[in-house]
Amino acid sequence: xxxxxxxxxxxxxxPGVLGMLSNGISAFLxxxxxxxxxxxxxxxxxxxxxxxxxxxxxxxxxCQLVAGLISFRRYDHLSGTAFIGYAALWASYGATRxxxxxxxxxxxxxxxxxxxxxNLSLSTNMMSNMSLNATTKIPVSHFLMxxxxxxxxxxxxxxxxxxxxxxxxxxxxxxxxxxxxxxxATLVFEAVGxxxxxxxxxxxxxxxxxxxxxxxxxxxxxxxxxxTQRLVLKGFGTPLFNVLLLGTPxxxxxxxxxxxxxxxxxxxxxxALGFFCDTVASFIFAFYSFGYMKSFGLGAAWVSIxxxxxLFSSYYAHLRQDCYHTxxxxxxxxxxxxxxxxxFVVSALVAEDINVASGxxxxxxxxxxxxxxxxxxxxxxxxxxxxxxxxxxxLLLTLSTxxxxxxxxxxxxxxxxxxxxxxxxLYGTFSRLINTIAEKSLIPVGPQPISSDQLKKALKxxxxxxxxxxxxxQTDQGSDALFYLSNGxxxxxxxxxxxxxxxxxxxxxxxxxxxxSGAIIQVYVSRLQVTGGGHFGSVISSIxxxxxxxxxxxRFAGDMLQLSTEEAYGFTAGAIALLVINAFLMLIxxxxxxxxxxxxxxxxxxxxxxxxxxxxxxxxxxxxxxxALLSIICIYGALASLVNCIFSQRLLxxxxxxxKEKVKQESTPELPCPVANSRLTSGLLKIAGLLxxxxxxxxxxxxxxxxxASCKNPQAIENxxxxxxxxxxxxxxxxxxxxEQLVAAKPPxxxxxxxxxxxxxPGGISCIVSKGDWLFTLGVGPAYDRVGTKDSIMIRVPNLxxxxxLCDITGPLAITSANPSGxxxxxxxxxxxxxxxxxxxxxxCDGDSNEVVASTVVNCLKIDxxxxxxxxxxxxxxxxxxxxxxxxxxxxx
Numbered sequence: 001x002x003x004x005x006x007x008x009x010x011x012x013x014x015p016g017v018l019g020m021l022s023n024g025i026s027a028f029l030x031x032x033x034x035x036x037x038x039x040x041x042x043x044x045x046x047x048x049x050x051x052x053x054x055x056x057x058x059x060x061x062x063c064q065l066v067a068g069l070i071s072f073r074r075y076d077h078l079s080g081t082a083f084i085g086y087a088a089l090w091a092s093y094g095a096t097r098x099x100x101x102x103x104x105x106x107x108x109x110x111x112x113x114x115x116x117x118x119n120l121s122l123s124t125n126m127m128s129n130m131s132l133n134a135t136t137k138i139p140v141s142h143f144l145m146x147x148x149x150x151x152x153x154x155x156x157x158x159x160x161x162x163x164x165x166x167x168x169x170x171x172x173x174x175x176x177x178x179x180x181x182x183x184x185a186t187l188v189f190e191a192v193g194x195x196x197x198x199x200x201x202x203x204x205x206x207x208x209x210x211x212x213x214x215x216x217x218x219x220x221x222x223x224x225x226x227x228t229q230r231l232v233l234k235g236f237g238t239p240l241f242n243v244l245l246l247g248t249p250x251x252x253x254x255x256x257x258x259x260x261x262x263x264x265x266x267x268x269x270x271x272a273l274g275f276f277c278d279t280v281a282s283f284i285f286a287f288y289s290f291g292y293m294k295s296f297g298l299g300a301a302w303v304s305i306x307x308x309x310x311l312f313s314s315y316y317a318h319l320r321q322d323c324y325h326t327x328x329x330x331x332x333x334x335x336x337x338x339x340x341x342x343x344f345v346v347s348a349l350v351a352e353d354i355n356v357a358s359g360x361x362x363x364x365x366x367x368x369x370x371x372x373x374x375x376x377x378x379x380x381x382x383x384x385x386x387x388x389x390x391x392x393x394x395l396l397l398t399l400s401t402x403x404x405x406x407x408x409x410x411x412x413x414x415x416x417x418x419x420x421x422x423x424x425x426l427y428g429t430f431s432r433l434i435n436t437i438a439e440k441s442l443i444p445v446g447p448q449p450i451s452s453d454q455l456k457k458a459l460k461x462x463x464x465x466x467x468x469x470x471x472x473x474q475t476d477q478g479s480d481a482l483f484y485l486s487n488g489x490x491x492x493x494x495x496x497x498x499x500x501x502x503x504x505x506x507x508x509x510x511x512x513x514x515x516x517s518g519a520i521i522q523v524y525v526s527r528l529q530v531t532g533g534g535h536f537g538s539v540i541s542s543i544x545x546x547x548x549x550x551x552x553x554x555r556f557a558g559d560m561l562q563l564s565t566e567e568a569y570g571f572t573a574g575a576i577a578l579l580v581i582n583a584f585l586m587l588i589x590x591x592x593x594x595x596x597x598x599x600x601x602x603x604x605x606x607x608x609x610x611x612x613x614x615x616x617x618x619x620x621x622x623x624x625x626x627x628a629l630l631s632i633i634c635i636y637g638a639l640a641s642l643v644n645c646i647f648s649q650r651l652l653x654x655x656x657x658x659x660k661e662k663v664k665q666e667s668t669p670e671l672p673c674p675v676a677n678s679r680l681t682s683g684l685l686k687i688a689g690l691l692x693x694x695x696x697x698x699x700x701x702x703x704x705x706x707x708x709a710s711c712k713n714p715q716a717i718e719n720x721x722x723x724x725x726x727x728x729x730x731x732x733x734x735x736x737x738x739x740e741q742l743v744a745a746k747p748p749x750x751x752x753x754x755x756x757x758x759x760x761x762p763g764g765i766s767c768i769v770s771k772g773d774w775l776f777t778l779g780v781g782p783a784y785d786r787v788g789t790k791d792s793i794m795i796r797v798p799n800l801x802x803x804x805x806l807c808d809i810t811g812p813l814a815i816t817s818a819n820p821s822g823x824x825x826x827x828x829x830x831x832x833x834x835x836x837x838x839x840x841x842x843x844x845c846d847g848d849s850n851e852v853v854a855s856t857v858v859n860c861l862k863i864d865x866x867x868x869x870x871x872x873x874x875x876x877x878x879x880x881x882x883x884x885x886x887x888x889x890x891x892x893x
Contacts, residue, residue: 014222014223014225014226015066015067015068015070015071015074015076015079015083016067016071016076016079016218016219016222017219017222017223017226018063018064018066018067018070019064019067019068019071019079019082019083019086020176020179020214020215020218020219020222021063021215021216021219022059022060022063022064022067022083022086022087022090023060023064023086023090023179023183023211023215024211024212024213024214024215024216024219025059025060025212026056026059026060026064026090027183027186027208027209027211027212027215028208028209028212029052029055029056029059030052030056030093030190030204030205030208031204031205031208031209031212033048033049033052034193034201034202034204034205034208035201035202035205037198037201038198038199038201038202038205046100046101046102047101048101049097049098049100049101050097050098050101050102051101052094052097052101053093053094053095053096053097053098053099053100053101054094054098055094056090056091056093056094056097057090057091057094057095059090060086060087060089060090060091060093060094061087061088061090061091061094061305062087062091064083064084064086064087064090065083065084065087065312067079067083068080068081068082068083068084068085068087068312069084069312071083071268072084072267072268072270072316073267073268074268075267075268075875075877076268076877077268077269077272077433077436077437078165078168078169078172078176078433078437080268080270080273080316081165081268081270081272081273081276081433082165082169082176082180084273084309084312084313085158085161085165085273085276085277085309086162086183087309088277088280088305088306088308088309089158091305092154092301092302092305092306093151093154095298095301095302095305096147096150096151096154096298096301099147099297099298099301100147145294146293146294146295146298147295147298148194148195149292149293149294149295150293150295150296150297150298150299150302151191151194151298152191152194152195152287152293153283153284153287153288153292153293153299153302154280154284154298154299154302155187155190155191156191156283156287157279157280157283157284157422158187158280159184159187159188159191160279160426161276161279161280161426161429162180162183162184162187163181163184164426164429164430164433165180165433166180166181166183166184168430168433168434168437170239170240170241171239171240171241171242171243171246171434171437171438172239172243172437172879173235173236173238173239173240173879174235174238174239174240175214175217175218175221175235175236176218177240178210178214179211179214179215179218182207182208182210182211182214183211185207186204186207186208186211189201189203189204189207190204217233217235218235218236220233221233221234221235221236222236236879238882238886239879239883242883242886242887243434243437243438243442243883246434246438246442246443267316267319267320268316268436269320269432269436270312270313270314270315270316270317270320270325270329271313271317271325271428271432271436272428272429272432272433272436273309273310273312273313273316274310274313274314274317274325274328274329274332275390275425275426275428275429275432276309276425276429277306277307277309277310277313277329277332277333277336278310278332278390278421278422278425278428279422279425279426279429280302280303280306281303281306281307281310281332281336281340282397282418282419282421282422282425283418283422284299284302284303285299285303285336285339285343285414285415285418286415286418286419286422287299288343289411289412289414289415289418290411290412290415291411295347296340296343296344296347297344299340299343299344300340300341300343300344303336303337303339303340304337304340304341306336307333307336307337307340308333310329310332310333310336311329311330311333311524313325313329314326314327314328314329314330314333314482314524315524315527315528317329318479318528323479323481323641323642323645323646324379324380324382324383324642324645324646326479326481326482326528327376327379327481327482327485327638327642328376328379328391330482330485330521330524330525331369331372331376331482331485332394333521334485334486334489334516334517334521335369335398337516337520337521338365338489338512338513338516338517339401341512341516342509342512342513345509345511345512346509365489365492365493365496365513366398366401366402366403367402367492368485368488368489368492368493368631368634368635369398369401369489370395370398370399370402371488371635372398372485372488372489372635372638373391373394373395373397373398374395375481375485375635375638375639375642376391376394376395377391377392377395378639378642378643379391379642379643379646380449381448381449381450381455382448382450382452382455382646382647383448384445384446384447384448384449385445385446385447385449386424386427386428386431386445386446387445388446388449389424389446390421390424390425390428393417393420393421393424394421396417396420396421397414397417397418397421399417400413400414400416400417401414430443431443431444431445432445439880452647455647456647456649456651459643459647459651459652479525479528479529480529480637480641480645481637481638481639481641481642481645482521482525482528482638483522483525483529483540483541483641484599484633484634484635484637484638484641485634485638486517486518486521486522486525487517487518487522487544487548487599487630487634488630488631488634488635488638489513489517489518490513490514490517490518490548491606491627491628491630491631491634492627492628492631493510493513493514493517494510494514494518494548494551494555494627495623495624495627495628495631496510510552511552514548514551514552515548515549515552517548518544518545518547518548518549518551518552519545519548519549519552522541522544522545522548523545525538525541526538526541526542526545529541539585539588540585540588540589540596540600543578543581543582543585544603546578547578547582547603547607550571550574550575550578550610551610554571554610554613554614555610555613569614571614572611572614572615575607575610575611575614576611578607578610579604579607579608579611582600582603582604582607583604585600585603586600586601586604588600590657590658591657591658592657593654593655593656593657594654594655594656594658595633595636595637595640595654595655596637596654597655597658598633599630599633599634599637602626602629602630602633603630605622605626606623606626606627606630609622609623609626637654639652640652640653640654641654671833671837672833672837672838673833673837673838673840673841673842673843674686674690674841674842674843675829675833675842675843675844675845676842676843676844676845677845678700678802678844678845678846679846683844683845684802684805684806684809684844685809686842687699687806687842687843687844688806688809688810690841690842691708691709691710691713691716691806691810691813692710692712692713692810693841694709694710694713694715694716695709695716695840695841695842696708696709696716696719696720696723696839696840696841697709697840697841697842697843697844698818698826698829698832698833698836698840698842698843698844699803699806699813699815699843699844700800700802700803700829700844700846700849701735701796701798701800701803701815701849701855702762702763702764702798702799702800702803702850702851703764703798703849703850703851703853703854703855703874703875704817704818704825704826704827704849704851704852704853704854705817705818705825705826705827705828705829705831705832705849706735706815706816706817706818707720707723707724707815707816707817707818707836707840708735708806708813708814708815709813709814709815710810710811710813710814711734711779711780711781711783711787711811711812711813711814712779712781712782712783712810712811713782713783714782714783714785714786716814717732717783717786717787717814718786720732720814720816723836723839723840724816724819724820724821724836725820725821726816726821727821730821731787731788731789731792731793731794732786732787732788732814732815732816733766733787733788733793733794733795733796733814733815733816734778734780734787734788734793734794734795734796734812734813734814734815735795735796735797735798735803735807735812735813735814735815736778736795736796736797736807736812737797737803737804737805737807737808738761738762738797738804739757739758739761739797741778741812742757742778742795744777744778745774745775745777745778746774746777747769747772747774748770748772748774749769750863750864751892752863752864752888752889752892753769753860753863753864755888755891755892756860756863756868756884756885756888759884759887759888760858760881760884761797762797762798762799762800762804763797763799763876764799764851764855764856764874764875764876765855765856765857765858765876765881766794766795766796766855766856766857766858767794767795767858767860768792768793768794768857768858768859768860768861768871769792769793769794769795769860769861770791770792770793770861771784771788771789771790771791771792771793775793778812779811779812780812783814786814787814792861794857796815796855800850802844802846806844817854818831818832818835818836819831819835819836820835820836823835825852825853825854826849827848827849827851827852828847828848828849829843829844829845829846829847851874851875853874853875854872854874854875855874855875855876856870856872856873856874856875856876856877856878856881857870857871857872857874858870858871858881859871866889868881868882868885870882
């Protein structure tokens with residue numbers, strides 16, 4: 001079977017089955033523990049808790065994560081957000097169980113906080129434990145309460161978010177609201193059960209049993225639906241209430257004031273998931289900053305897990321070619337992960353009775369996050385007011401953690417900033433989720449702060465050259481900004497490590513900053529750049545992962561491990577190798593732009609400093625200067641990359657490549673069929689001419705590519721069956737440019753059918769209607785018997801300008817997907833050329849399809865009886881089609 005760049009959504013089945021079963025089984029595991037505790041009065045033993053935690057991570061975490069990822073590929077906003085969010089919840093709760101199990105295996109008391117740290121990897125809050133000394137006896141019950149407080153801090157934001165998910169799911173169907181609602185109530189009593197008597201555990205257990213029951217029924221309904229392609233069991237397809245009842249479309253939408261929103265329906269929108277993750281992380285930090293939890297060991301685990309979910313939101317934004325949200329959520333995930341392990345290290349040092357105040361004063365890696373926050377604020381000027389407010393609050397958040405703030409007010413300021421950011425993120429989660437479900441701006445998010453034209457004019461002043469900026473090449477990807485940001489954070493943090501090399505405490509604090517941003521997050525960046533960055537993909541970012549990881553190990557961890565001279569010489573050899581490799585990276589950068597070339601050149605000097613440090617010959621002033629220069633280059637590179645990618649133009653100069661690729665003079669390989677460019681009128685006329693002459697051509701539609709033949713040439717339609725090896729019993733539909741063509745043909749359609757078609761056309765929906773003599777008026781002519789069935793015909797009105805113009809020139813076209821029967825659809829013109837080019841007469845080239853799956857087919861033959869049937873669920877979800885039909889039917893009544 002031929003492969004393709006993307007799979008049709010139908011290949012993924014029904015991921016909701018896996019998602020709901022994961023929730024149900026996870027709830028059942030907790031149910032068993034709760035009932036056992038309530039019955040016996042004894043908490044589960046250590047091994048039992050550890051095993052339960054592992055099962056929760058595997059089933060509720062990993063299995064549900066898979067369901068969420070598949071849901072995003074099925075363009076399911078709600079399920080994608082909910083399943084990945086709940087995957088983080090169950091994985092975090094599993095980590096909590098493991099912590100409880102580890103605690104049960106420790107002695108009754110620990111002689112010192114340092115010993116307790118070794119046993120449990122727990123930490124003590126810096127503010128409330130400054131006075132501890134090395135001889136204090138701490139009972140295990142104290143740490144048990146600290147873990148419970150940490151778990152409550154994690155559960156509360158999930159309670160709020162779960163309630164929002166339950167409410168939003170009520171606008172889609174009436175099974176998921178019961179599942180999510182039961183989870184909401186369960187989390188409430190789980191939180192109460194951590195500090196109250198066993199009655200809360202009993203109530204929680206009952207609710208968890210309801211989760212299991214609802215999940216089993218919902219999974220069965222979805223499984224039957226997937227097997228039969230129809231709604232046999234009730235629950236899906238009909239919402240509890242119409243989402244449009246929540247408000248009216250916002251007249252001051254972004255599009256009405258000049259913002260150009262990219263439409264990409266291959267993947268669901270990940271913005272709600274990104275806000276979801278921000279809500280959880282900021283709430284946990286607020287809880288900690290105000291002193292309501294006395295340890296951050298478990299808090300670091302909860303935050304680390306939710307940042308993984310936020311990286312997935314960044315990843316799907318990248319797949320949607322949304323460079324702004326790719327950068328934003330990637331930066332937020334970096335910030336939360338660094339701060340989590342920074343606080344863990346700080347509190348661990350306090351538990352060892354080490355004064356970290358002096359080390360904190362010199363740690364200014366946060367200043368780079370402040371500058372990065374300003375970059376995001378500039379990028380959000382092209383979106384809406386909600387994004388701008390959210391970015392301003394993130395900027396406040398980064399300012400609240402600068403090390404120059406006195407230690408007495410540090411956590412209060414940070415806690416207030418986290419609280420404000422939590423509120424904005426919670427509202428953002430709700431508004432983005434509702435608006436994406438409804439595909440309208442029902443929940444207000446505000447207009448675009450500055451119009452795109454005004455923003456472009458302001459940015460053009462930064463350019464030295466005159467005239468309109470050139471378009472951005474397709475090889476410049478949205479991951480470039482995140483590449484610069486991750487290197488900038490690592491460079492500025494390493495700079496202050498060098499300036500404070502005599503302070504051993506500071507070396508502990510530096511490790512999370514350099515290692516996480518420079519190595520861990522850059523691994524993620526290199527994954528994004530696999531499909532971008534020109535011919536060299538992720539080479540530069542992958543090498544810099546090794547650079548910062550090696551740097552951290554030798555300069556910081558090496559000092560603590562007291563490496564011998566012979567061991568240090570091993571790093572000398574590695575530094576020389578990195579120097580040679582970076583020289584080749586400079587050649588790659590010379591093919592890209594001057595900013596990247598400067599970055600690699602400065603990194604070469606930094607690596608020279610690294611080499612000298614392994615030989616103990618390092619002039620630290622040179623290293624500090626180079627790291628400072630590197631961070632400045634990175635902040636400008638991030639700003640320019642983000643702005644240029646948002647507008648798809650070179651508004652901020654990055655500099656031309658020093659080495660330009662030579663244009664090959666070789667002759668272009670001969671194609672198996674004539675091709676034409678869809679953006680040229682001559683190309684459109686060329687394909688139209690081939691169709692009029694009786695040819696079969698590949699053409700783009702608003703979904704996948706299609707084979708087209710003129711309805712004026714019956715033999716051409718017959719040829720389509722031979723080209724595709726299509727079974728004769730499978731009918732072919734007709735494609736027209738607009739509904740007005742149907743009106744002119746005067747078919748005997750009912751008012752309800754007319755209104756329904758006006759609401760779905762143009763778009764990714766095909767309607768099956770009754771055949772009649774009106775098809776001759778439409779222009780079908782001699783092909784009447786070769787399209788549709790004996791009594792019915794399927795009509796398509798694609799939402800693509802070029803296809804509409806082609807139909808205006810040729811008249812109605814008979815179309816079917818451009819792939820051999822039984823194989824995946826073609827989502828790029830090269831796929832049509834490679835697979836069928838030797839059989840057809842031409843291809844109209846239009847690049848990537850807007851979809852990776854064909855249209856949704858709706859049987860409207862019984863629409864006058866008040867019913868429609870979804871024959872095939874394609875790019876438009878069946879739920880959405882039924883919502884439109886119900887709205888139209890209600891309006892007609």
